[in-house]
Amino acid sequence: GENVEQHPSTLSVQEGDSAVIKCTYSDSASNYFPWYKQELGKRPQLIIDIRSNVGEKKDQRIAVTLNKTAKHFSLHITETQPEDSAVYFCAASPGELTGGGNKLTFGTGTQLKVEL
Amino acid sequence: GAGVSQSPSNKVTEKGKDVELRCDPISGHTALYWYRQSLGQGLEFLIYFQGNSAPDKSGLPSDRFSAERTGGSVSTLTIQRTQQEDSAVYLCASSFTGTRANEQFFGPGTRLTVL
Numbered sequence: 538g539e540n541v542e543q544h545p546s547t548l549s550v551q552e553g554d555s556a557v558i559k560c561t562y563s564d565s566a567s568n569y570f571p572w573y574k575q576e577l578g579k580r581p582q583l584i585i586d587i588r589s590n591v592g593e594k595k596d597q598r599i600a601v602t603l604n605k606t607a608k609h610f611s612l613h614i615t616e617t618q619p620e621d622s623a624v625y626f627c628a629a630s631p632g633e634l635t636g637g638g639n640k641l642t643f644g645t646g647t648q649l650k651v652e653l
Numbered sequence: 654g655a656g657v658s659q660s661p662s663n664k665v666t667e668k669g670k671d672v673e674l675r676c677d678p679i680s681g682h683t684a685l686y687w688y689r690q691s692l693g694q695g696l697e698f699l700i701y702f703q704g705n706s707a708p709d710k711s712g713l714p715s716d717r718f719s720a721e722r723t724g725g726s727v728s729t730l731t732i733q734r735t736q737q738e739d740s741a742v743y744l745c746a747s748s749f750t751g752t753r754a755n756e757q758f759f760g761p762g763t764r765l766t767v768l
Contacts, residue, residue: 538711543695571756580744581696626695630687639684639748640709641757643695 539564541629543644550617558647560627561609567629570603571641576623584625585612588632611621617651624648625644655679657760659745665766666735674730678747685728686746686757687720696744702728703750735767755768 540563550556562570571586587594587601587610594601598617603610614621629639658677666672678685687699698712717735722728724761731759732739742764746757 559741573759582759583756586756628696639703639750639755639757640686640698640701640712641688641696642686643699645695 538623539567539629539631539642541642541644543627543647545647546645547648547650549650549652551620552617554617556612556614556617556649556651557626558606558627558649559609560611560629560644561607562629562642563608564629564631565608566631567642569630569632569639570601571628571630572601572612573626573628573643575626575646577588614649617649619651621652622649622651627629629644656747657747657758659743661763662761663766665701665768667768668737669734671731671733672735672765674732674743674765676728676730676743676745676747676760678726678728678745679758680726681723681759682747682749684748684750684755684757685722686748687728687730688744688746689741690744690762691741692739698729699743732765735765737767739752740765740767 543560567643568589574584574632575581579592600613624646627644662677685702685703688696688751700720701709717733720730742762744762748755748757
């Protein structure tokens with residue numbers, strides 16, 4: 538089955554700096570890669586996702602890059618703010634087209650702390 | 654509209670007892686998922702329902718775990734003879750289905766504590 542590894546497990550940055558979180562996956566059939574943000578005691582919420590037919594996607598201060606050949610994808614947050622502090626999870630899914638269903642395999646999470 | 658809801662929000666039980674956790678998906682979502690999140694860990698897939706197809710049970714950790722989805726809407730996750738290692742937050746999610754993967758919307762979770 539799919540295995541997703543995520544690094545680093547904790548990341549501390551100064552407000553205004555950039556943060557990068559990296560994930561690798563093992564199953565070449567995976568073609569959908571969402572990123573979720575989970576604040577303490579709250580539910581995970583999707584912040585951005587990317588499909589395997591594109592290499593990069595951007596939404597304001599957040600961007601995700603995907604390298605299918607190397608089987609890795611990364612989350613980039615620019616101009617970090619204190620409200621970006623949370624746990625971020627990457628995930629991978631084979632998607633429904635391949636018959637693998639849409640079940641997500643998650644990384645172990647990155648605790649991001651943005652310091653003033 | 655209303656998001657995914659789960660009940661109860663917290664459940665404390667004694668080892669060996671059975672528990673039922675409920676999930677109400679977003680109206681119109683045909684896919685429903687259960688995940689488990691242990692303290693400080695990532696989310697672990699348990700089971701996936703899609704329309705009228707047979708559920709994907711490949712993530713259930715033991716035969717003490719089962720789930721059903723009635724009428725294509727509400728789902729119940731049942732854990733029989735609970736063990737202390739079952740303590741975790743159980744999260745439900747729902748999504749549309751189609752030829753491509755769709756965003757999964759999560760519920761607030763049920764925090765299960767087995768004493």
